[in-house]
Amino acid sequence: MPLSLVLSALDDPAVAAAEARQLRLYRLLKAAILDGRLAPGTRLPGTRQLAADQGMARNCVLFAYQLLLAEGFVEADRGGTWVAALPLGTAGGTQYRPAGAHTLSRRAHQLPAIKRSEALLPFAPGAPDLNAFPWATWARLLHQAWAEVTARQLAYAEPGGEPELRRAVAAFLSARRGVACTAEQVFIVAGGQVALDACARLLADSGETVWLENPCYPAARNAMLAAGLAPVAVEVDRDGMAPAPGLWQAAPPRLVYVTPSHQYPLGSVLSLERRLALLAGVEAGGGWLIEDDYDSDFNHAQPGARPLPAIQGLRPEAPVIYVGTFSKLLYPGLRIAYMVVPRWAAAELGEGIRKLYRGGQAVEQRALARLLESGQLTRHLRRMAPVYRERQAVLRAALQAGFGDDCPILGGQAGLHLVLGLPPAVPDTVLAEAALEQGIAPRPLSAYYTGTAPGNGLVLGYGLTEAGHIPALVARLAGVAGKVRKAGGVPS
Structure with missing residues (x-):
């Protein structure tokens, strides 16, 4: 690969202000050597030439070359600097993975997956009203x-x-x-x-x-x-x-x-x-x-x-x-x-x-x-208590109107979420994923169970969602649930 392509990101504005160019040069060359874009034996430009080409001080290029030399990525003599031959498996574009016991522990593989929804979307549980803080x-x-x-x-x-x-x-x-x-x-x-x-x-x-x-x-x-x-x-x-x-x-x-x-x-x-x-x-x-x-x-x-x-x-x-x-x-x-x-x-x-x-x-x-x-935190909690209580009441009414008596509403004595039960024809995992595509982020109740989940429903947080927005959001969620039901409980 031409060196000019490797160095095309040297002045990337996303990192230019946060990283010195000499470090950026070093990292770009090192990455290109490791992934095989600069093959063993490739001769690098002289320090004066590269400094002139890139509009850098020669000391910056010397700094990058010396780091690469010290780490064994390049070799140098009076004739110049070239990419060193690296040990088998560290270059060439192939991801190295040892064949022995270098794996995660059994405990790590046993951990159930936790799918993160968008924490700031409507109905995402687990967050207070950050705007009111x-x-x-x-x-x-x-x-x-x-x-x-x-x-x-x-x-x-x-x-x-x-x-x-x-x-x-x-x-x-x-x-x-x-x-x-x-x-x-x-x-x-x-x-x-x-x-x-x-x-x-x-x-x-x-x-x-x-x-x-x-x-x-x-x-x-x-x-x-x-x-x-x-x-x-x-x-x-x-x-x-x-x-x-x-x-x-x-x-x-x-x-x-x-x-x-x-x-x-x-x-x-x-x-x-x-x-x-x-x-x-x-x-x-x-x-x-x-x-x-x-x-x-x-x-x-x-x-x-x-x-x-x-x-x-x-x-x-x-x-x-x-x-x-x-x-x-x-x-x-x-x-x-x-x-x-x-x-x-x-x-x-x-x-x-x-x-x-x-x-x-x-x-x-x-x-x-x-x-x-x-006492300011206690006063803040007192101010927020009636706000959250109103949001829960509005959410209850909207869920009742949108889903009816077949979908029980659980919880609500405390906290910032409710649980909406769902019929078997509307699997909660499917509905939660379809709702996320519509900008709504409840979590499936079945994800909280061990083994075969006896519960099918949605965990709906209302801490972040203003009362005035709740009825329309529930109506949208009910519409998504209807499509899931019609599709036979599979993604449409």
Whole structure:
């Protein structure tokens, strides 16, 4: 291939401002050698000639050639510089793949696929109204935090999180969720997925049993599988996780994962009787209960009331790890979550967390602490509660009008989503994919189940969708469902 074609991207405007030309030259030549566009033995222009051709300083070309020479991609002598003969399998345009054991682990292959819909499209679950967030206040608090930055904030964050945020989270959870804890029991981690990963790795050994709700939050299931745990799917009914008689004896769990205040995705609330039974079971068996406070910040069943109290508050010294995140309260990209652990386990678990993970976002943590301490986050939640309640009411009415009594509507006591049941003639996976092509992004309910899914429906988030747009969007979704039904449940 002519060198001029290889270097045609040297002044690509997409990277020109972000990368020095000498590094760009080096990377272009290296890539062309690796993929075979510049064959072994190809003589490269002299440094003076190439510099003149490309309008560069000769030192820039010397820099690129010297890097390539040091890495073995070119050879040079008094006669010039040419492409070196590389080891078999590293060039020639063929993707090298070793034939031995260089594959992903069995655990990696067992992880169920999670198909990501467009997170900002209508009815995508899992996101709050990002437009309504008090960005000006948040920007001011971030500015204040950056003004106080020292070298410590630019290094790894404090083990377990910034002290002021740990104190603020403890006070916030005590007032809002009935969680009994001190700052020393709170550990800040980089997102809810890290919290679940820590529970799986620090509280159980590979091969031990974990009970998971069925249907279950897919990322939680994947965290447990990736840690080598053996999942047992426990069915969920209108009162939450419902272990079958004898399951405690047949499959005693090391971990029990539940979303009790607003089961994800069905929206049921775990009854007090079952909460106490789960606590008694893990206490008797030496296990742990992971209470994921997923999507329960807004109580629609009792307007103005606080969210349902946490299981952790029933018996603060019980073996319960309370996990939560600020994704639904602030924005998903913040990646700040928390774990509340029993007082008697705080030192040991804290040491394990420090050994596994490195903290970051110290500046954002300080800003978040002030947002909590000032009460501004609580005021924001109070402002949004009636907004989300209205959106849910409008969505319910529109779904009833568009789909009728044959499609039950589940959930809604809390959170930011509803579940719409579908008849067998309208497979949820087919409808979800067809809806995405129309700019609507619900998720298929069957994707949340383990094994043969008994549920067929759609999980519809309304956090991002304004009430005035909902009826037309549901009408569009109903039209897509009608086409899927007519096509016999296959893509049209």
